[in-house]
Every structure is written in structure tokens, then in C-alpha cells.
Amino acid sequence: MAKxxxxxxxKGETSIIGGEKVKKCSNRVEAYGTIDELNSFIGxxxxxxxxxxxxxxxxxxxxxxxxxxxxxxATPNSTKGYRxxxxxxxxxxxxxxxxxxxxxxxxxxxxxGGDPVASELHFARTIARRAERIVVAxxxxxxxxxxxxxxxxxxxxxxxAAARLVNYRENRMDVSYRRNSQVFYxx
Numbered sequence: 719m720a721k722x723x724x725x726x727x728x729k730g731e732t733s734i735i736g737g738e739k740v741k742k743c744s745n746r747v748e749a750y751g752t753i754d755e756l757n758s759f760i761g762x763x764x765x766x767x768x769x770x771x772x773x774x775x776x777x778x779x780x781x782x783x784x785x786x787x788x789x790x791x792a793t794p795n796s797t798k799g800y801r802x803x804x805x806x807x808x809x810x811x812x813x814x815x816x817x818x819x820x821x822x823x824x825x826x827x828x829x830x831g832g833d834p835v836a837s838e839l840h841f842a843r844t845i846a847r848r849a850e851r852i853v854v855a856x857x858x859x860x861x862x863x864x865x866x867x868x869x870x871x872x873x874x875x876x877x878x879a880a881a882r883l884v885n886y887r888e889n890r891m892d893v894s895y896r897r898n899s900q901v902f903y904x905x
Contacts, residue, residue, distance in 0.1 A: 826898035843877035
């Protein structure tokens with residue numbers, strides 16, 4: 719039986735693609751670890767979904783792309799090639815546009831919540847934002863695939879749109895932030 723532990727990280731280092739050793743606390747490792755965390759949390763969301771099969775299917779595709787994002791963040795430069803592409807960003811934008819067509823437009827900030835799945839989607843949005851911040855920090859230290867940053871930026875918007883759609887489909891009203899002023903303008 720093969721063992722899953724290697725003991726190679728026992729001194730706080732790990733090897734990234736290409737064999738270079740880096741500290742486990744580096745922004746690059748933190749970035750792909752947070753992307754993995756997000757991917758795992760999406761698995762929880764999907765396991766709770768009883769309806770919105772189209773969203774569930776899209777979340778499965780997002781998990782595949784996030785695995786590519788993690789691989790790209792573990793790749794120190796483009797010589798080995800990157801996996802995350804502009805097409806992934808464009809696909810995500812099309813999902814966002816499709817999801818926002820159903821619920822009524824909003825002009826104010828909303829409080830995360832509503833249906834349990836929508837609440838989890840809002841939580842995933844915050845993990846995506848954290849991953850995005852860490853990827854930015856990693857980009858200041860070395861080369862990254864810029865499409866990963868774009869994808870994560872759109873992904874937080876995706877989760878917002880998906881949460882609103884799930885609440886709408888489950889007849890749950892968005893809760894407005896009580897000290898709102900108009901912040902979104904609909905054309």
C-alpha cells in the first residue's frame with residue numbers, strides 16, 4: 719500500500735512545480751492553499767444543493783478551473799505553461815450575466831443570508847476575495863498567471879450573483895443594509 723505522507727515538508731518547506739523549494743508560509747503557497755480551501759467549500763455547497771441544477775453544474779466547472787488556478791499558482795513562471803485562460807474568465811462573465819437576469823435589480827448593499835445555500839455562496843465569495851488578495855501579494859514577489867487574478871476577481875462577483883439567484887428561486891428576499899445609500903445604478 720502506498721503511503722500518502724512524504725515527510726518532505728517536515729521542515730516547513732514544500733516543492734513547487736519545477737522542483738524549487740519554498741517556505742510553506744510564502745504568499746505563493748498561501749494562494750494555492752486558499753484556492754484549495756475555496757474549492758473544498760464549493761464541494762460542501764454542491765452537496766447541500768437540492769435545486770438550481772444549472773448553478774450546481776456551473777459550480778462543478780468552477781471547481782475544475784480552480785484546480786487549474788492552484789496549479790498555476792504552484793508554477794513559478796510561464797516556461798512550463800499555464801492552464802487558466804481568458805476563456806475561463808469569459809465563461810464566468812456569461813454565467814454572471816445569466817444569473818443576474820432573473821432577480822430584481824438592486825441599488826443598495828445587501829446583507830449576506832437567506833436560503834442556506836445562498837448563505838454558503840456568500841461565504842464562498844469572501845473566501846474568493848481572500849484568495850484574490852493573496853494572489854495579488856504573490857504577484858508582487860514573482861511571476862503569476864494574470865488570468866488567475868482575473869478569474870478570482872470575477873469569481874467573487876459570480877458567487878454574489880449565484881446567491882441572489884438562489885434566494886430568488888427559493889422566494890427569499892435579499893436583506894438591505896439598513897444604512898444604505900444608493901450605490902448601484904441600473905441602466
